[in-house]
Amino acid sequence: MYRHMISLEQKYDSLLQEAERRSQPGIANLRLCFELLALTAAIDRDCAVRLAPYNLSEGKFVVLFLLHGQPQGLSPHELADRAGVTRPTITGLLDGLERGGFLARHSGLQDRRKVSIRLSEKGDATARSLFAEHTRWIGSLFEGFSAEERSQFSALLQRVWRSTDAGKMESPAIAGEPAP
Amino acid sequence: MYRHMISLEQKYDSLLQEAERRSQPGIANLRLCFELLALTAAIDRDCAVRLAPYNLSEGKFVVLFLLHGQPQGLSPHELADRAGVTRPTITGLLDGLERGGFLARHSGLQDRRKVSIRLSEKGDATARSLFAEHTRWIGSLFEGFSAEERSQFSALLQRVWRSTDAGKMESPAIAGEPAP
DNA sequence: GACATTTGATTAGGCGCCATACTATGTACC
DNA sequence: GGTACATAGTATGGCGCCTAATCAAATGTC
Known part of the structure; x- marks a missing residue:
């Protein structure tokens, strides 16, 4: 399909396969999440590789x-x-x-x-x-991103963030109203 | 600025401040990277919280x-x-x-x-x-994403991925030519 | 001055991950 | 059939992170 596809960690591949076997709903979301996690894991690995020579x-x-x-x-x-x-x-x-x-x-x-x-x-x-x-080095990861692409990316990240526990805590002004 | 902003880990805040003080180039890229890392960290934390009750x-x-x-x-x-x-x-x-x-x-x-x-x-x-x-639960993180948004997000992730060491190894057909 | 409380740093112990080095078993080859 | 090698599992020890417990010094109170 894609020429360059993020290669998922083995465990996520297994997880996806099982989800497909069960024809679980929301597989697309699952795969997207795993791509996100895989990317971060790759960045973390690169970071460790760059720091290792200095112990x-x-x-x-x-x-x-x-x-x-x-x-x-x-x-x-x-x-x-x-x-x-x-x-x-x-x-x-x-x-x-x-x-x-x-x-x-x-x-x-x-x-x-x-x-x-x-x-x-x-x-x-x-x-x-x-x-x-x-x-x-970190900056170079986003080399070639235009300002518009950056804000697009940031907006998407923030949308996901709002679904996390931490993100939900951020807007207590509305959620904190007394329950009826 | 933003109403809901991804709250970075303390260490990334410090790093950004220092980069700003030095008026390092590419701060926008740096911040974007940290937002990505912060989001994943939040997801990992949520994951751990959900599994902890089962030990x-x-x-x-x-x-x-x-x-x-x-x-x-x-x-x-x-x-x-x-x-x-x-x-x-x-x-x-x-x-x-x-x-x-x-x-x-x-x-x-x-x-x-x-x-x-x-x-x-x-x-x-x-x-x-x-x-x-x-x-x-994982799927719910991306609730409300349209198919178009998903592929947009995925494309952005892949672009970053190609800048990582792992991503660079993926296209050896071109890079693998004998050095002159 | 004697007491409890707070604060600063550390130790102890645990988890998840890794790499290295070992033991036991199986396999191949001469 | 014996030596060499590969494979399976694990013990050991390290790192980075955590929580809970410990010890020392400072502080507040009477």
């Missing part, structure tokens, strides 16, 4: 970038908030980054509970070059 | 569904192939599913290396009801 994961990259340009450092708590992960997760990421020599933990001065995380020379250099490289 | 993850659900309608069972190897994960991963999923009483391992008859995985009563019942429920 970084996506989570570690985010931490590195958050610390960049913060010579006085950030606390694990702040990092967790800005990265959108839990504090224990940050602890793990910091362990790995410290092992790799990207940063160091410095004990706090005023509040002795606090730890100040600061990039090493290596960490700073890596963050600087990698940020530009990485955002350039 | 199932997405991986386990796939295994359950693959075994459904296979009264003679499947081997871990076959399951790994069809689920698109490695054999060690299947071992872990089977451990969990066996603990949960969804299936049992039966030692092979002819080939004593092989193990036959068969669903229990509970596993079969769960698979049956959950498959329909789950695919119905």
